[in-house]
Amino acid sequence: MRAELDAVVVGSGPNGLAAAVTMAAAGLRVHIIEGAPTIGGGCRTEELTLPGFWHDVCSAAHPLAVASPFFRRFDLAARGVALARPEVEFAHPLDGGRAAIVTRSVAETSARLGVDGPSYQRLFGPMAEHTDEICDTLLAPLRKLPAHPLVLADYGRRAVLPASAVARRWQTEEARAILAGAAVHAMMPLTAMPTAGIGLMLVLLAHGVGWPVVTGGSARITDAMADAVTASGGTIETGRWVRSLAELPSADTVLLDVSPRTFALLAGDRLPVRYRAALGRFRYGPGVCKVDFALSGPVPWTNPDCRRAGTLHLGGTFEQVAAGEAEVAAGKHPQHPYVLVVQPGVADPSRAPAGRHTLWTYCHVPSGSDVDMTDRIEAQIERFAPGFRDLILARAVRTAADEEAHNPNYVGGDIGVGMQTIRQTLFRPVARWNPYRTPIRGLYLCSSATPPVPGVHGRCGELAALTALRDMFGLRELPDISPAQLRPIVSAHTAR
Ligand SMILES: Cc1cc2nc3c(=O)[nH]c(=O)nc-3n(C[C@H](O)[C@H](O)[C@H](O)COP(=O)(O)OP(=O)(O)OC[C@H]3O[C@@H](n4cnc5c(N)ncnc54)[C@H](O)[C@@H]3O)c2cc1C
16 A cells, blocks of 8 residues: 655654655655654754843754765755854863863964974874865764775774873873863763764864854754755654654654664564664663853853853863763762853854853763752853853753653763764664664664764764665665755655
8 A cells, every 4th residue: 555655754853854854855755753842853942041042952063064974965054054163163271271272273273282282283183184084984884984094094093092092192281181071072981982082083073174053053954954854845743752653654664863762662562572672782871961051241261262162171181071070970970070061152143132142051960860060060160260150140951851851862861862882883773784774674763873973963864864765765876955956746656
């Protein structure tokens, strides 16, 4: 019997939307079902605190979107999505008014690192010249051979190491702090492999493509993707949580932008016992406690260069940051946590009324924590920006438990949907030749629990959709997702 639809996508995060964009561009009839009242998943913007203050609810800094081969072809700029670029990509303040400052220029960044400058230049200079090739490989399916193996070799031999091993090459607190702050995005102790890989990749992205925010807010990205889907005749339904595959409209293909845990619940005993057990063994990481602030003015960072940074990593020296993360891994709430800060107003004044600012912050906490870390986050900001508390007009807090309640993909508040261990980087979520394909014919997993990595780049969704197009519709060509291409819908049966 003929299916009502060619493809149903459950979840409208960047990966669900990328899958839908790809299927729609192939001329297929696509329907998206989203549980939350609005689309966008981890890429949304709302007035969380006061009217006129627009906060990124989840993702805020977008190096991966700029680096993504999917978004390069989708062409955000041509679709009216403007990136706002701070003068300093990220900063890491230290006590005594010092700070490590990372700009697009490797030479400028190295020049501030004293005796470590030449070594920093030797490490990142050659890699930054090949950012596109490295990013294309890192954001490609893992079983694909790298197009530029030599370029990757230098990155790869260090990437598998713990950040603590790579940081040993530097003596200055500034150089070591740069790696610590970037590597902690892995949400693992800095003595764990492959935290160096995550840290080096993020520093490389700062030099190669920058860490921009989106003018008007991250939601502009997912809005543009949703517009592309509907312009191709696709449909989107919000406010409907899917509890079982049996609830879905009939379709040749289903793509799930959900966590492995939700996937197991939706599919129930339709999944073979071994595959279900493998999904059950998938390990989630710690959670985050996020605090958004409405401020009466810019943050008064002691170090003036920090006032020009889009993103800041707080927590002090490598050792202090590492100690905080080790506590989180041991199930504790650190008194002095590593705090990730984005101040979009330095590049995008549209986020708040004139002269006012929004501030986006979070720190890591044990999985499932319901502890409000506001005081400890504020104390870390005050440490490097005395007088900060006097500027606070309003706050919005979301504990790790709240994160999961808000989006079930973030199990225990784990915004990466799964630990970034070497095993779970190579085999995500289970060991299969094609990780997007599931044992149920026509059913694909497309969330950030699949390769390549978490973040707003759309590649998990796109690669899952390309698998589905090949398997179910016999389509092998990459659909044209450029803005010029508005395909009329044809049925799956015509496309075949
Ligand atoms: C606080 C925070 C900060 C972040 N910061 C950054 C950043 O600065 N830069 C960056 O690149 N990335 C960042 N990320 C990560 C990034 O947001 C995610 O990796 C990305 O959104 C993953 O996309 P996705 O489509 O796989 O999943 P999601 O964006 O999580 O979307 C999944 C969607 O599926 C829906 N859904 C789930 N289950 C069901 C169901 N049963 N029925 C119906 N709908 C369902 C959810 O409601 C959600 O809308 C951050 C994430 C968080 C939470």
